[in-house]
Amino acid sequence: MPAYRIEIRVVPRRGILDPQGKAVADALHSLGFPEVTDVRVGRHVVVETRAASADEAQRRAAEMCERLLANPVTEDFEIEQVVEIAAVSAAAHG
Amino acid sequence: MPAYRIEIRVVPRRGILDPQGKAVADALHSLGFPEVTDVRVGRHVVVETRAASADEAQRRAAEMCERLLANPVTEDFEIEQVVEIAAVSAAAHG
Amino acid sequence: MPVTPRPGDPKITPALVAEHGITPFEYERLLAMLGREPTFTELGIVSALWSEHCSYKHSRPLLKTLPTEAPWVLQGPGENAGVIAVGDGLAVAFKIESHNHPSAVEPYQGAATGVGGILRDVFTMGARPIALLDSLRFGDLETPRVRYLFAGVVKGIGDYGNCVGIPTVAGEVVFDPAYEGNPLVNAMCVGLLREEELIRAVAEGVGNPIIAVGARTGRDGIHGASFASEDLSEATEAKRPRVQVGDPFTEKLLLEASLELIRSGHIVAIQDMGAAGLTSSSAEMAARGDVGVTIDTLKVPAREEGMTPYELLLSESQERMLVVAKKGHEDDVVAILTKWDLTAAVIGEVIAEPVYRVTEGDRVVAEFPGIRLVTDCPTYEPEARESDEIVRLRATDVHAIAEKAEERDPAWTLAQLLASPTIASKRWVHRQYDTMVRTNTVIGPGGDAAVVRLRGTDKAVALKTDCNGRYCFLDPYVGGMAAVAEAARNVACVGGRPMAITNNLNFGNPKRPEVYFQLREAVRGMGDACRALQTPVTGGNVSLYNENPNGAIYPTPVVGMVGLVDSLDHVTRAGFQAAGHAIVLLGE
Amino acid sequence: MKFGIVTFPGSNCDYDAYHAVVDQLGEQAFYLWHKDTDLQGADVVILPGGFSYGDYLRCGAIARFSPIMEAVAAHAARGGPVLAICNGFQIACEAGLLPGALLRNASLKYVCEQRHLRVENVDSRFTSGYTAGQIVRIPIAHGEGRYVADGATLDRLEGDGRVVFRYVGAEGGSDERANPNGSLRDIAGILNDKRNVLGMMPHPERAVEPIVGSGDGLALFESIVGAVHA
Numbered sequence A, B: 001m002p003a004y005r006i007e008i009r010v011v012p013r014r015g016i017l018d019p020q021g022k023a024v025a026d027a028l029h030s031l032g033f034p035e036v037t038d039v040r041v042g043r044h045v046v047v048e049t050r051a052a053s054a055d056e057a058q059r060r061a062a063e064m065c066e067r068l069l070a071n072p073v074t075e076d077f078e079i080e081q082v083v084e085i086a087a088v089s090a091a092a093h094g
Numbered sequence C: 001m002p003v004t005p006r007p008g009d010p011k012i013t014p015a016l017v018a019e020h021g022i023t024p025f026e027y028e029r030l031l032a033m034l035g036r037e038p039t040f041t042e043l044g045i046v047s048a049l050w051s052e053h054c055s056y057k058h059s060r061p062l063l064k065t066l067p068t069e070a071p072w073v074l075q076g077p078g079e080n081a082g083v084i085a086v087g088d089g090l091a092v093a094f095k096i097e098s099h100n101h102p103s104a105v106e107p108y109q110g111a112a113t114g115v116g117g118i119l120r121d122v123f124t125m126g127a128r129p130i131a132l133l134d135s136l137r138f139g140d141l142e143t144p145r146v147r148y149l150f151a152g153v154v155k156g157i158g159d160y161g162n163c164v165g166i167p168t169v170a171g172e173v174v175f176d177p178a179y180e181g182n183p184l185v186n187a188m189c190v191g192l193l194r195e196e197e198l199i200r201a202v203a204e205g206v207g208n209p210i211i212a213v214g215a216r217t218g219r220d221g222i223h224g225a226s227f228a229s230e231d232l233s234e235a236t237e238a239k240r241p242r243v244q245v246g247d248p249f250t251e252k253l254l255l256e257a258s259l260e261l262i263r264s265g266h267i268v269a270i271q272d273m274g275a276a277g278l279t280s281s282s283a284e285m286a287a288r289g290d291v292g293v294t295i296d297t298l299k300v301p302a303r304e305e306g307m308t309p310y311e312l313l314l315s316e317s318q319e320r321m322l323v324v325a326k327k328g329h330e331d332d333v334v335a336i337l338t339k340w341d342l343t344a345a346v347i348g349e350v351i352a353e354p355v356y357r358v359t360e361g362d363r364v365v366a367e368f369p370g371i372r373l374v375t376d377c378p379t380y381e382p383e384a385r386e387s388d389e390i391v392r393l394r395a396t397d398v399h400a401i402a403e404k405a406e407e408r409d410p411a412w413t414l415a416q417l418l419a420s421p422t423i424a425s426k427r428w429v430h431r432q433y434d435t436m437v438r439t440n441t442v443i444g445p446g447g448d449a450a451v452v453r454l455r456g457t458d459k460a461v462a463l464k465t466d467c468n469g470r471y472c473f474l475d476p477y478v479g480g481m482a483a484v485a486e487a488a489r490n491v492a493c494v495g496g497r498p499m500a501i502t503n504n505l506n507f508g509n510p511k512r513p514e515v516y517f518q519l520r521e522a523v524r525g526m527g528d529a530c531r532a533l534q535t536p537v538t539g540g541n542v543s544l545y546n547e548n549p550n551g552a553i554y555p556t557p558v559v560g561m562v563g564l565v566d567s568l569d570h571v572t573r574a575g576f577q578a579a580g581h582a583i584v585l586l587g588e
Numbered sequence D: 001m002k003f004g005i006v007t008f009p010g011s012n013c014d015y016d017a018y019h020a021v022v023d024q025l026g027e028q029a030f031y032l033w034h035k036d037t038d039l040q041g042a043d044v045v046i047l048p049g050g051f052s053y054g055d056y057l058r059c060g061a062i063a064r065f066s067p068i069m070e071a072v073a074a075h076a077a078r079g080g081p082v083l084a085i086c087n088g089f090q091i092a093c094e095a096g097l098l099p100g101a102l103l104r105n106a107s108l109k110y111v112c113e114q115r116h117l118r119v120e121n122v123d124s125r126f127t128s129g130y131t132a133g134q135i136v137r138i139p140i141a142h143g144e145g146r147y148v149a150d151g152a153t154l155d156r157l158e159g160d161g162r163v164v165f166r167y168v169g170a171e172g173g174s175d176e177r178a179n180p181n182g183s184l185r186d187i188a189g190i191l192n193d194k195r196n197v198l199g200m201m202p203h204p205e206r207a208v209e210p211i212v213g214s215g216d217g218l219a220l221f222e223s224i225v226g227a228v229h230a
């Protein structure tokens, strides 16, 4: 089965307090980036997996997000891209 | 000045142990995603800002990453995209 | 100026009233109080203030029966926290609070914000928090959902307390299928102050400015108070966006800023904006002082644009406080908050006219006649009847149950007991808590009660939360007594004299006779035990409607006890100390 | 002798450091506000534990830009002693006062408990009061204490004798369980190249009185006082 690398972003939903984003925005302001108007900090998840097709990989990734990767109460996720890759480092985590 | 949304990913450098990625991979396996071969977890930062041009926004974002958003010892960053946006919620963090 | 609805406000219909959890009877009371139909904003205010969570409408008559006085009690029920004197001019403030419903929906944030709220209740008395405790109940640890809740709650409590820098020193964790779907997350905070630093949340002084302090107000947690007053169901799931997110970093700044403010002499009162946010804090402060207040929602620092008065009043955004300052000292207040990178905005003032008024700029969007907003809420004493099933269970002769062969082997029995998650070591939990920060923890988790030294003296406080829900289920009167007695034993075992308790009454739906019976009897038992041990009740919290379609939780009246250790030499640890010591069994 | 203890927004062990110095050591201490720009004559600077800026983004990443940090860096460059504990260690790494970085514990969990450390080098102004190879009991309390650096840096640290504390078992052995956070080479504390900045994850200021768990950290403070007076 072909191997894919899937890039997923999970960010705090708008309207939900993001203390981390606020702290980073404040820090950027005092570091000489006053032009910054908003910052949100989320997670970037890279999943390497096998699937019959890119579509299938995408579908499974959405399931992973719903079940585990994103908190449905506070976060939104987006599957940024699904790229076919040559080989998977199956041993990566043994 | 036009407003931009910049999407930035900051990921642990390869070779540095990523226990969170491993924990997520294990959890996905036990949740019925045995096909997953590797997971890495980094940060996704969304910055809303003003700049004279998209190029300028990109340049400033790279500076933000170098100074604050990424740790040069352990992380790599990538500016994924710079999108012009209609209006910025200037009051967001007032 | 007359009260006018805002353009775009929904029309007041019986359906809308019901959606706000207001019964037709209560709506009649509201009409009588106002002498007219309420606006949408007013309906929201009343729905929050008359919710079970804020009004104690099903428990107040019972709570009145509890003993609340002793020479050492400086502040009994009715304030943000109770306060007792411990000698040397020092006093201890303490209170317990539940965050059961929020934790069932989002365990990490639910538990974290529970800790945040109870910390604020204590430092708004002028006390510096010195210890946190918890009391947790979950379903069967074998199910993935329970594991998720358990892990999330523990991490939420730990992350919040650790970050603020208050040690979590004791608590309890029980697993039982009775709590499946309805975890209980109670958090207790204990603080230390000098007697003269005690400050109460009583608004006074006509013309004094009312100042909103701390985090900005967002749309999070709107109607959290009424949400905490209903059964958990599918519909509750749909209310998820009400979840609040905690920011312990801002809390730490707020803690330091508040203590500095209180000691500065620039303010007359301060209160946490907890359940039902701005509404309940302002109305309660006004009611305690029997004064009027007026608040302009346009002046409330908002996190999002276009927030309505309804939203600003009911938001449960965390890490906010309401302050009544001395007139003319506004700038001093702002300066202290600015030092701590916090915002402060004058949003209203204390007025002579006995009304609770909310404006949006020039428009009056809500106005109630004075303290009746708080006092007119009806109280209920529903029918109480013990369920036949429990009577039968209690009558069962346990000795008649046939013994299994392996039970004759003490080693087997011991192994069985130790394998029970409720009995097993809780190190997995408290290892994630900073138990030592502030370097006063003489005995941390793992023994009986915790012992926290009072720096600068030879004294310490002994602290513990306790309850046995199964006892209470089988006999709520005895169970209520037993909870107090168990806490007292734990406190005594480390060398502490039991002084006072706070309590958290976690029960099911009080409108069911068997639940109200449990509540009534447990409170009676608790009161009798407190009278016997001379440990008055200085405050607490009531969490009802802990039910899901499968039924109610065990009645769980959690007791949080504070004891005084007169000398550090009296501190006694659990655990065998040396070979050759005699082992003595005390009691029957 | 004067200890200046920096309070960042979110510091919470500043108070503990203060009491260790004043009550147990009998020396002077005062707090330095993060927005200050001078050290008010402090002989020794302590960067205390806590959660500066909530540990948001990365621990220490925001605090390192506090105005006071320039004065701290100048003090360190002059050879002045800096004791960076827990969050202070993280800040010092972010600020480049010490090499490497501190990442999330391998267990992904915050851990608070008494731990055993071996004093690897007593030839420093922070450890001269210990005996070489002494096993001490000092608590840890952190969620992000996994020390990492590249191999060359680690070799240099070891070669120069700059690894001063290592996690060990109660008997001094190193097995996997002795290391609470996955730090490379079991590193618990390191010195900078001039040996005047010590960064450590364990909390010596919480170990200065047996009644609250251990007195083994006191010798560290006494070493500092001895060195400055010498």
Ligand SMILES: Nc1ncnc2c1ncn2[C@@H]1O[C@H](COP(=O)(O)OP(=O)(O)O)[C@@H](O)[C@H]1O
Binding pocket: C053, C054, C063, C066, C076, C077, C078, C079, C080, C081, C082, C097, C121, C274, C275, C503, C504, C505, C537, C538, C539, C540, C541, C542
């Ligand atoms: N179980 C109880 N026993 C005694 N007093 C209680 C109990 N529950 C609540 N109280 C008291 O009622 C008062 C009102 O509670 P309040 O602090 O407004 O509640 P909350 O903090 O939940 O908003 C408090 O002083 C509280 O101590």
